[in-house]
Amino acid sequence: MENSVLHLENADIYQRDNLVLSKVNLKIDTGDFYYLIGKTGSGKSSLMKTLYGDLRLQRGTGTIVGFDLKKLKEKDIPFLRRKIGIVFQDFKLLNDRNVFDNLEFVLKATGWKNKEERKAKINEVLEKVGMQKQYYKKTFELSGGEQQRVAIARALLNDPELILADEPTGNLDPKTSLEVMHLLNEIHKSGKTILMATHDYQLIVKFKHKTIKVEAGELFEVAQQAKV
Template identity: 85%
Template sequence: MEKPVLHLENADIYQRENMVLSQVNITINKGDFYYLIGKTGSGKSSLLKTLYADLPLQKGVGNIVGFDLKKLTEKEIPFLRRKIGIVFQDFKLLPDRNVFENLEFVLKATGWKDKEKRKEKIHEVLDKVGMKTQYYRKTFELSGGEQQRVAIARALLNDPELILADEPTGNLDPITSLEVMELLNEIHKNGKTILMATHDYQLILKFKQKTLKCEGGILFEMAQQA
């Protein structure tokens, strides 16, 4: 049996002193795609932040991409984040650099020494998101949808075992949201495991996947609609 990519057992999720979700139990296996839904303030972001070690796991069991969240040291956090691709709502790109430099920055920071290999990898991920010809453009010149494509390419750089997407279509218009969703769907079909927080119900109806919901301090899996 392959180990799950993500496993939480009786985990309590805190935002500073406040417990936002209690007794969370999730198992996500390789190749799964889950939506994470719930009202603003229901704990979605706190859960994701706990998963990429921005918030500590205070209670319960938590394993993600081979790391124990309870025993995680400061030193290990960068290694954990190398195995997770994170896509944010507000892209978090460096505005003073072009697309290529944004991605190269990540590769350098994660220990890619060989310049040619970096170049090859950058062109490979940009190709996957349909941005290969835009590598020289400054990120502020790009549309929201293009910026999110670059952000997704960045998340793919280290061939992550899990992609965490926090409202990746939150700042995009409906048509662009659809394009970004189609891209994430394609990435999933190619074998990537994805957990995506969203409140865009149109996308959930169009692209049917398993759904986890945060409500009233608990997390539960919703029955799949036919």
């Protein structure tokens, strides 16, 4: 169990009062990269929201980065989210601020008191995603791909044990999707654990990783195709 970052056993996932997934069993270890696939409305987002504390885990057991999802209190959620990096489909950046200020906002909110340390950390993550030269730009001046790079940088700020990427290429064109995927792969190779919900089969075929599928209210692992 030591190296498992996420472990669900017989977990029932609810969206409000509707049971969307039943008896989910899932174990993700440090350094894994998993795709989470399934049709729109199949429960992928509800599963993701349960993992980062937006929806309660009502039945079964679940631990994520050392937190018990069943016992998760409102006050624990900020601490949970410091250990998880979340990348959304629609970036969720603050449009009235520049790139640097978007990242500094997160660091201040998560307890970084020292200004020089904040600056160094922001430069480090922007360099990782190839955006350090655009640190002064307002986010609305950036392309979709650039905004997603900034969102990935934001997810890396607190050195998360797990990155949850919820349709990170959903709003991007195919070329930009590939660039973002290359970036996520590099981050994975650097030792990060990633769970990525996607319906972009082009990426799944091109970048081979373990795949779990949500279908008819259940979750199961899909046999991996032979590596090309």
